């Protein structure tokens with residue numbers, strides 16, 4: 443039974459779903475990095491929000507980990523390249539808390555417009571300072587959106603309802619989408635010059651870090667009010683403090699900070715500064731949504747191989763997964779066969795599907811071929827990290843889908859290019875379930891690929907098979923299955939044998955020197 447650790451506070455629905463789906467679950471929140479490192483080894487899945495930091499060190503200790511599920515959107519607390527290298531799928535729930543977060547941004551915008559927190563403090567202190575607080579209307583004001591993705595567009599919709607004018611800076615926003623949203627696409631400088639309110643809704647990346655730098659803040663309209671419900675690090679906090687102190691910036695509301703938890707900050711106590719402790723996603727509705735979604739996605743993956751909302755792997759629905767499973771076994775074995783036979787000589791690989799296989803989602807088949815192929819380089823390779831390793835090695839990977847009807851109702855072919863030219867292996871599924879090799883380097887053969895095998899290329903000649911059997915028998919090597927193919931009578935022949943014990947050392951040397959033998963290789967699947 444797979445085991446999942448929920449390491450951040452999550453709605454109880456998550457644990458309930460894991461248990462209902464046959465996944466064992468522990469809920470242990472608030473652990474330090476070292477405590478997490480000490481316990482993570484026993485888990486197949488890790489369900490998190492933003493507090494748990496899934497670092498390279500944590501991943502190195504996570505020897506059984508297969509999936510990290512983020513009950514929320516931002517995954518900047520997960521080292522995705524390290525997770526990919528370790529073969530761990532990282533998934534998030536990209537929509538579950540977007541309305542809630544957009545509403546928080548709007549709430550903070552109003553709080554700034556009317557100085558609500560300070561007015562509340564003053565009133566509850568018995569001061570009744572009616573003349574001290576003078577707000578601004580948001581109607582007819584310009585809202586500048588930095589980032590117009592899921593959350594940004596919900597904010598835009600709400601702001602338009604409030605009769606604001608909305609301008610957006612987002613390099614990936616198409617003019618058509620801007621028109622659909624009823625907003626104006628502008629450059630960052632234009633946004634800074636025009637916005638009365640600015641709200642940020644981008645992930646934190648190398649391009650967005652300090653997008654509101656001292657220089658950018660200096661270009662804003664005097665009195666601008668700024669809301670950040672996205673990520674700490676998008677605004678230069680020191681420059682923001684200066685802007686607030688000088689009066690150039692009329693107000694700022696931060697839900698997120700460069701360092702969290704933010705228990706001390708030079709911004710605290712600054713007039714016109716409002717803060718909340720990363721509450722963007724904190725509503726009952728959003729937390730139920732993300733908890734259910736993350737648990738379902740992770741359970742799908744752990745129980746049936748379905749992949750949804752993964753950031754480092756193509757999607758694979760829970761319905762597709764069982765259909766693709768035998769193909770992935772076939773693809774992995776074909777990849778492993780060429781990987782073991784050709785190894786470092788491979789410069790390019792083409793994964794070709796025809797017949798029933800051509801009707802399927804090809805990405806997982808490609809991933810499985812690469813996993814098999816790259817296994818000669820690393821024991822820890824799987825479908826998640828194989829494409830990254832292949833890229834690192836400069837392997838040219840192609841996918842081909844043939845419409846033609848072939849000899850088999852379904853076929854997967856793995857063709858590789860080496861300096862010697864192109865060669866390929868192909869396999870089919872018997873009864874739609876059992877992987878079977880049907881061709882190796884142009885020679886028809888029918889073989890199961892599994893366990894320990896011997897691959898022998900020899901000249902087809904009478905007596906060879908008998909001598910081979912005797913040599914192996916005398917060495918105490920029992921032959922399990924025996925598959926034979928040849929290019930032509932008396933031409934080149936291929937033998938694939940499954941053996942019950944490894945063939946190595948002296949026996950291998952003996953096989954290599956047998957008359958007529960051109961190549962011998964021990965294989966392992």
Ligand SMILES: NC(=O)C1=CN([C@@H]2O[C@H](COP(=O)(O)OP(=O)(O)OC[C@H]3O[C@@H](n4cnc5c(N)ncnc54)[C@H](O)[C@@H]3O)[C@@H](O)[C@H]2O)C=CC1
Nearest residue numbers: 515516589590591592593612614644645649671672722723
């Ligand atoms: N405070 C909180 O509790 C929450 C915060 N968030 C944060 O909100 C962020 C946005 O979430 P979504 O809207 O769902 O993400 P999204 O991926 O739908 O939208 C992000 C937008 O940012 C844009 N973008 C990327 N690079 C940019 C750049 N250099 N300049 C301008 N725009 C750029 C993208 O094109 C995209 O349209 C998340 O990444 C997360 O960090 C999300 C949920 C809750």
Ligand SMILES: O=C(O)C(=O)COP(=O)(O)O
Nearest residue numbers: 491492493514515516723
């Ligand atoms: O979903 C996100 O990106 C968030 O920032 C929400 O964070 P949280 O789950 O509340 O720790």
